[in-house]
Amino acid sequence: MELSGGHILVQCLKDEGVEFVFGYPGGSVLHIYDAIFHQDEVKHILVRHEQAAAHAADAYARATGKPGVVLVTSGPGATNAVTGIATAYMDSIPMVIISGQVPSPVIGSDAFQEVDTVGITRPCVKHNFLVKDVNDLAETMKKAFYVATTGRPGPVLVDVPKDITDPNIKVPYKYPKKVVMRSYNPVVTGHKGQIKRAVEMLLTAQRPIIYSGGGVILGEGHKELTELTQMLGYPITNTLMGLGGYPATDKQFVGMLGMHGTYEANMAMHESDVILAVGARFDDRVTGKLAEFCPYAKIIHIDVDPASISKTVKVDVPIVGEVKPVLEQMIELIKDSKIKPSKTSLESWWQLIQSWRDVHCLEYDRNSKVIKPQYVVEQLYQVTHGEAYVTSDVGQHQMYAAQYYHFDKPRRWINSGGLGTMGFGLPAAIGVKLAFPEANVACITGEASIQMCIQELSTALQYNAPVKIINLNNRYMGMVRQWQEFSYESRYSQSYMDTIPDFVKLAEAYGHVGMLIEKPEDVRGALEHAFALKDRTVFLDFITDRTENVYPMIEAGKGHHDMKLRVAPGTPVDRELS
Amino acid sequence: MRHIISILIENEAGALSRVAGLFSARGYNIESLTVAPTEDPSLSRMTLVTSGSDEIIEQITKQLNKLIDVVKLIDLAESAHIERELMLVKIKTSHDTREEVKRMVDIFRGKIIDVTANSYVVEMTGQSSKLDAFIHGFEEGSIIEVVRSGPTGISRGEKGLHL
Ligand SMILES: Cc1cc2nc3c(=O)[nH]c(=O)nc-3n(C[C@H](O)[C@H](O)[C@H](O)COP(=O)(O)OP(=O)(O)OC[C@H]3O[C@@H](n4cnc5c(N)ncnc54)[C@H](O)[C@@H]3O)c2cc1C
Ligand SMILES: Cc1ncc(C[n+]2csc(CCOP(=O)(O)OP(=O)(O)O)c2C)c(N)n1
Ligand SMILES: [Mg+2]
Numbered sequence: 001m002e003l004s005g006g007h008i009l010v011q012c013l014k015d016e017g018v019e020f021v022f023g024y025p026g027g028s029v030l031h032i033y034d035a036i037f038h039q040d041e042v043k044h045i046l047v048r049h050e051q052a053a054a055h056a057a058d059a060y061a062r063a064t065g066k067p068g069v070v071l072v073t074s075g076p077g078a079t080n081a082v083t084g085i086a087t088a089y090m091d092s093i094p095m096v097i098i099s100g101q102v103p104s105p106v107i108g109s110d111a112f113q114e115v116d117t118v119g120i121t122r123p124c125v126k127h128n129f130l131v132k133d134v135n136d137l138a139e140t141m142k143k144a145f146y147v148a149t150t151g152r153p154g155p156v157l158v159d160v161p162k163d164i165t166d167p168n169i170k171v172p173y174k175y176p177k178k179v180v181m182r183s184y185n186p187v188v189t190g191h192k193g194q195i196k197r198a199v200e201m202l203l204t205a206q207r208p209i210i211y212s213g214g215g216v217i218l219g220e221g222h223k224e225l226t227e228l229t230q231m232l233g234y235p236i237t238n239t240l241m242g243l244g245g246y247p248a249t250d251k252q253f254v255g256m257l258g259m260h261g262t263y264e265a266n267m268a269m270h271e272s273d274v275i276l277a278v279g280a281r282f283d284d285r286v287t288g289k290l291a292e293f294c295p296y297a298k299i300i301h302i303d304v305d306p307a308s309i310s311k312t313v314k315v316d317v318p319i320v321g322e323v324k325p326v327l328e329q330m331i332e333l334i335k336d337s338k339i340k341p342s343k344t345s346l347e348s349w350w351q352l353i354q355s356w357r358d359v360h361c362l363e364y365d366r367n368s369k370v371i372k373p374q375y376v377v378e379q380l381y382q383v384t385h386g387e388a389y390v391t392s393d394v395g396q397h398q399m400y401a402a403q404y405y406h407f408d409k410p411r412r413w414i415n416s417g418g419l420g421t422m423g424f425g426l427p428a429a430i431g432v433k434l435a436f437p438e439a440n441v442a443c444i445t446g447e448a449s450i451q452m453c454i455q456e457l458s459t460a461l462q463y464n465a466p467v468k469i470i471n472l473n474n475r476y477m478g479m480v481r482q483w484q485e486f487s488y489e490s491r492y493s494q495s496y497m498d499t500i501p502d503f504v505k506l507a508e509a510y511g512h513v514g515m516l517i518e519k520p521e522d523v524r525g526a527l528e529h530a531f532a533l534k535d536r537t538v539f540l541d542f543i544t545d546r547t548e549n550v551y552p553m554i555e556a557g558k559g560h561h562d563m564k565l566r567v568a569p570g571t572p573v574d575r576e577l578s
Numbered sequence: 579m580r581h582i583i584s585i586l587i588e589n590e591a592g593a594l595s596r597v598a599g600l601f602s603a604r605g606y607n608i609e610s611l612t613v614a615p616t617e618d619p620s621l622s623r624m625t626l627v628t629s630g631s632d633e634i635i636e637q638i639t640k641q642l643n644k645l646i647d648v649v650k651l652i653d654l655a656e657s658a659h660i661e662r663e664l665m666l667v668k669i670k671t672s673h674d675t676r677e678e679v680k681r682m683v684d685i686f687r688g689k690i691i692d693v694t695a696n697s698y699v700v701e702m703t704g705q706s707s708k709l710d711a712f713i714h715g716f717e718e719g720s721i722i723e724v725v726r727s728g729p730t731g732i733s734r735g736e737k738g739l740h741l
Contacts, residue, residue, distance in 0.1 A: 118592060119595070122592075122595065122596060122599055123599060123603050126646070127646040130591070130592070147646060181646070182649055182741065183587075183588055183646060183647055183648060183649040184646050305644070306640050306643070306644075307637065307640035307641055307643075307644055310633070310636065311637060314633075
């Protein structure tokens, strides 16, 4: 089969089994768009801003486990996509970005819409390619998908000069079944001896805890993680990225850890003697002050990326490998082992944990006359039976979502953790809804974040992707305001906006349903009504308490045991506990 | 501590910038860097001198290994190895100093490879410390120009860094 470069690209996507391409046209990709026009197997989703193309593709990948695909033009198309690419990179999301480039002969001449896309994206992709010959195109695409989806996943960009897709130049096409790259061989199984050591350490622990992260979701290790945890009867905590990797409603789950983690999770980490870290990268939001991090613990760390191991915290038993096979091996060893966890130590450990749970760190004022953001999330959880896909933006609302929506399944919680990108939530919700048209998809957002990609309301209409936007409208950049309250004597510098749009009218202008909810007693009904409108995008503008803060909080430079707690009326909070 | 990292890397446009970019983005220091293709033209050999605590060097080697274009690498400083650097020095000469300069070059086993009425160009290889010593042997003002390649290195014994 002889094809031109444009058709080759589209054919590669078909052969790769790609359902959706999220993109935006422009001069240097017109040949490719013409090839797209000639078929309908690969569906193109026209966004309203290239950043959103990357976020939607990224969220599609997070929800399905399949790589997301993005197509943008050279110059501004590529630079607009960079925020989205960096977002995916920081959270290790598999994605392939095809960017147009000016024709090869004029590269380097400051041609119209030329930027050094390979150079600009280099620090925020797993790898990138500049295609120099149309004969290399199919193999390069195969490599891109292979690199993006294996090992520690990540975005891979393929920069395609316009002459490469020239419709008049046709070359034989064959999509390679497989590629071998001598310089890229990700590790899969872990070192047997290390795994054995880890199991012994785990079984002889007195105060063990399992700390799991995004790697469990990315590596499809949730079943094995759940089995291992329940076999051992140990407490487990998840990072923000790891939520859903272990059922949040299970009694062994002690909540999220880190800056806005639960009191019990952070205290248990602090007091533990053995930590099993699984697919988590000891991020600074998780560890707090490094010098005070888990002073009594020996640490076992499973990660596919050797560079994640002992990067910030020195570990005692490193295991380089994929979570799934490594956990399987551990489960076998535990089954066969003569050593059993000590019942008495475990009992007293759980008693101690119960005393921390009794602090009820997530309690808030339920009699408030104004809508509490936590209440909205709790009601959302009930109305959707805990089964919705929840995307979020960045800020306080993101933390409330993580704390009060209890994810029992992986790939349901879709948020930007590593880069913390405001504007992520709405395009992400669209990407998820396209992947699962029958599912409930909610975007928990704030009045500042939502305005960063609000134009995607138009995309949601065009492609019939009805999502529910839960706007926790506190008329502040709440997360910024909270830091200013705590660290800058409440000097709220530039953290509020005077002219917030009428979101109801805005939603209507885009062809959707808008709802304004101002009283706590209306929250439940509004949510039920919105989700009953199955085929409509609904913008729910909840006017929430302006002064509410996210608790618990470990302030910058503090250790896990040094948490700021909320004093809510009627709750037995004893501040001296810390 | 000083480390000398020897890297086999795909000989592709952009490969060098990936390595250089990694160092600047992560704030690692590069004292010197040399690159050239190997006997297999699809591969380049890069020698990079850096320094840092053991933890930093561990991260540097892990991060380098993570680059898709990097095929293999070793830290030469971990075992017995040989290091050499090439230097070209242009030295001012006059009727009175010529003999003295030539004597110095001989002591250091260098070669004079260009001569004018008022200058010599000297070629010298050796360990970096030897090249330093040679330069320090001259009075201020007598050296016109120094060009150094930065060290390259190879491990001792039969083992080699190859595919
Ligand atoms: C406002 C805000 C507040 C935040 N507060 C918190 C907080 O309180 N608590 C918190 O936890 N986070 C918080 N975060 C998120 C934080 O910034 C990090 O993104 C997050 O902690 C990282 O999660 P992780 O360790 O699970 O790593 P991820 O970024 O999910 O990385 C996954 C790790 O798993 C590895 N991996 C990938 N695939 C596999 C596989 N198949 N097998 C084995 N290993 C694999 C990767 O190499 C990597 O090391 C916050 C973010 C924001 C924006
Ligand atoms: C693109 C971008 N710019 C700036 C920030 C810094 N930032 C983090 S949270 C936040 C405020 C978010 O406000 P809002 O969306 O209203 O959420 P709230 O905290 O009020 O719930 C800001 C500005 C960011 N994360 N992303
Ligand atoms: Mg806000």
